[in-house]
Amino acid sequence: MKLMGKDWGYINEGNAHIVLQLKHTEYVLRIIKDGTKISDFESVQKSVNFVNFVMYPLLCNSKCVQEVINIPLKELDELRKVLHTVRPENRRIKSVLSKYAIQTLNLTILSPKCPTNYCIEIKPKEGFLASRLKPLSKCYYCLKQYLKLEKSHIEEKSSYCPLDLFSGNKERMKLALMNLIDNPQNNLKLFDNGQVIYHANSTKNDFTEIIRRIDIFHSIMQFLEFIIEILLKDIKKDNDCFEDISRGAGYYPLKVKDECITKTDRDQKRFHNSFLYKLLQIQKLSDNINIDVKAIEDEGMEYVETLVNQVQAQNLNLNVDQHREWFLKSIDPVHAALLSAIAKDCSIMICFSPNFLEEFSYIQLGTKKISYRLSVTDLEPKKIKSLLKRKETESRMIDICKNIQSQFLFRIQPHTETRAKQLEAWEQLITEYLKNNKLSTIDIRESQNSPLFNNVSINRKLSQESILTILEDMARSGKAAPVDKSRTVWEVYWHSLDEWGNMMYNWASGNGMTNSVCTLFELREGDNTSEEEFHGLDMNVLVKALKALEAKGKCELMEFDDSQGVKFF
Numbered sequence: 001m002k003l004m005g006k007d008w009g010y011i012n013e014g015n016a017h018i019v020l021q022l023k024h025t026e027y028v029l030r031i032i033k034d035g036t037k038i039s040d041f042e043s044v045q046k047s048v049n050f051v052n053f054v055m056y057p058l059l060c061n062s063k064c065v066q067e068v069i070n071i072p073l074k075e076l077d078e079l080r081k082v083l084h085t086v087r088p089e090n091r092r093i094k095s096v097l098s099k100y101a102i103q104t105l106n107l108t109i110l111s112p113k114c115p116t117n118y119c120i121e122i123k124p125k126e127g128f129l130a131s132r133l134k135p136l137s138k139c140y141y142c143l144k145q146y147l148k149l150e151k152s153h154i155e156e157k158s159s160y161c162p163l164d165l166f167s168g169n170k171e172r173m174k175l176a177l178m179n180l181i182d183n184p185q186n187n188l189k190l191f192d193n194g195q196v197i198y199h200a201n202s203t204k205n206d207f208t209e210i211i212r213r214i215d216i217f218h219s220i221m222q223f224l225e226f227i228i229e230i231l232l233k234d235i236k237k238d239n240d241c242f243e244d245i246s247r248g249a250g251y252y253p254l255k256v257k258d259e260c261i262t263k264t265d266r267d268q269k270r271f272h273n274s275f276l277y278k279l280l281q282i283q284k285l286s287d288n289i290n291i292d293v294k295a296i297e298d299e300g301m302e303y304v305e306t307l308v309n310q311v312q313a314q315n316l317n318l319n320v321d322q323h324r325e326w327f328l329k330s331i332d333p334v335h336a337a338l339l340s341a342i343a344k345d346c347s348i349m350i351c352f353s354p355n356f357l358e359e360f361s362y363i364q365l366g367t368k369k370i371s372y373r374l375s376v377t378d379l380e381p382k383k384i385k386s387l388l389k390r391k392e393t394e395s396r397m398i399d400i401c402k403n404i405q406s407q408f409l410f411r412i413q414p415h416t417e418t419r420a421k422q423l424e425a426w427e428q429l430i431t432e433y434l435k436n437n438k439l440s441t442i443d444i445r446e447s448q449n450s451p452l453f454n455n456v457s458i459n460r461k462l463s464q465e466s467i468l469t470i471l472e473d474m475a476r477s478g479k480a481a482p483v484d485k486s487r488t489v490w491e492v493y494w495h496s497l498d499e500w501g502n503m504m505y506n507w508a509s510g511n512g513m514t515n516s517v518c519t520l521f522e523l524r525e526g527d528n529t530s531e532e533e534f535h536g537l538d539m540n541v542l543v544k545a546l547k548a549l550e551a552k553g554k555c556e557l558m559e560f561d562d563s564q565g566v567k568f569f
């Protein structure tokens with residue numbers, strides 16, 4: 001069948017749109033999948049205006065040409081039937097198509113004039129560690145991998161981390177892209193003249209074969225350098241700046257890490273005029289904004305018109321730095337969070353061709369000039385309720401991650417580096433627990449009754465043998481010592497003996513107590529020390545700390561008939 005008199009082909013689809021290319025033209029149709037609510041012309045037009053006048057200018061320097069098209073109902077019905085056979089099964093659940101479609105540039109091709117067009121699509125996701133996730137040191141994408149695994153949406157966790165891609169550090173960016181190639185999921189695709197040739201089920205060998213077949217790059221590494229160059233390029237100098245990147249070679253080893261690396265700023269700032277940095281800035285608009293989304297009652301789409309009206313009434317060009325900064329500062333925080341949500345879910349499309357075309361930017365590769373265009377898709381407005389959904393997803397992911405982290409804690413790891421991290425985590429847990437409960441001893445035989453070592457909520461106990469391993473490790477750095485020969489009862493020093501001694505000495509000298517005698521009872525339980533950290537300290541630890549102070553000549557311990565005392569000098 002033809003679509004509005006044109007040959008067409010299926011490109012791909014997401015949750016909300018099916019994208020069809022209109023062959024021999026430079027356009028695609030983004031067919032809207034209708035849910036319970038049928039799209040009306042006015043709302044589709046508002047959404048298109050929002051992309052044209054707000055989202056696209058915020059992110060790209062070129063002009064966006066989206067328009068609303070009316071598909072004849074007869075064609076739409078036929079299209080639905082034909083599409084059924086080409087759509088992936090997991091997407092077929094939504095099959096009501098709107099008669100209003102969005103016509104826009106085909107971003108998988110540079111131009112229908114080029115016989116060969118390639119495109120890489122990257123859905124980069126959130127490129128920074130959101131404040132709420134900092135305690136876990138895991139970014140949103142990496143956390144969501146646990147959730148996807150739990151729901152069997154993926155078979156294997158990806159090692160891709162958006163923080164690497166957005167770091168501005170070229171080596172880390174290569175690592176990010178390599179990890180995407182290894183496990184692309186819905187974050188990486190390659191197209192050849194609009195046909196997907198690399199997708200979620202492809203393997204790295206397929207990628208090697210594709211790069212060989214494309215016959216532009218001499219290795220995957222060189223291809224990645226080409227992509228990185230485009231992502232970091234100063235968009236203001238787009239047409240006159242080119243670089244020879246033909247040195248690309250070598251293999252960057254894939255690393256496995258269990259924390260997302262946040263150290264980026266210095267590199268990122270060097271690229272403040274790049275597309276990647278602009279995208280990150282919009283994504284970051286949501287951080288540190290605490291919005292009570294539940295309190296917002298409307299359908300949550302009014303902002304679409306409000307923002308377009310503001311841009312038009314004030315004649316703003318959001319390509320221009322000053323206009324953009326002013327605009328972003330002046331808008332409602334909820335609206336800023338919505339812009340951020342869109343930027344966190346968009347796709348970067350880089351199409352390129354070995355057929356040089358003057359009207360496009362290019363990268364010099366040895367003697368070849370590779371024309372390209374960088375663009376973004378999926379910039380449609382999101383509903384306010386998607387902010388709420390995200391908050392809930394975050395909370396679930398935090399719980400899953402905490403569970404996994406504590407399960408990991410309960411089996412002492414054999415691998416030296418992992419084991420060292422695990423012991424460190426346990427030492428911290430033990431000291432904090434004892435400190436909060438004003439305790440100083442652990443009896444290993446009774447440990448199974450302690451909530452510290454017996455986590456009922458996840459049904460995990462730490463074995464007596466493992467507890468001994470941890471305490472022995474703490475003893476090596478003077479943070480614990482066995483009390484008995486069988487090494488079952490241990491004193492744990494959440495401050496070292498020296499630190500305790502100094503605290504008592506400072507208290508005595510600060511309160512005019514030097515050269516006079518006070519009993520250990522007064523020191524430990526008297527009203528004068530009730531505000532001090534050593535108040536209530538275990539008697540054995542207190543005496544040991546005073547003995548260490550005595551050895552330094554700063555006090556003298558004394559025995560009376562029925563009690564002990566100390567004189568500070």
Ligand SMILES: O=P(O)(O)O[C@@H]1[C@@H](OP(=O)(O)O)[C@H](OP(=O)(O)O)[C@H](O)[C@H](OP(=O)(O)O)[C@H]1OP(=O)(O)O
Nearest residue numbers: 014015016123144186341344345382386389390393
């Ligand atoms: O927030 P996330 O990470 O769950 O993103 C959703 C995407 O999941 P994924 O990229 O696979 O993690 C999700 O992608 P998929 O459909 O899984 O390919 C959609 O992009 C969804 O957007 P919308 O609600 O349809 O507008 C996205 O939802 P929102 O951007 O509306 O939150």
Ligand SMILES: Nc1ncnc2c1ncn2[C@@H]1O[C@H](COP(=O)(O)OP(=O)(O)OP(=O)(O)O)[C@@H](O)[C@H]1O
Nearest residue numbers: 012013014015016017019028105106107108377378
């Ligand atoms: N203008 C375009 N030109 C060519 N291909 C496109 C274009 N826009 C989107 N695509 C392709 O179609 C896919 C689906 O489009 P898009 O991401 O816009 O759908 P969506 O349903 O809005 O996504 P989501 O699931 O994130 O809501 C994209 O991942 C991309 O591969």
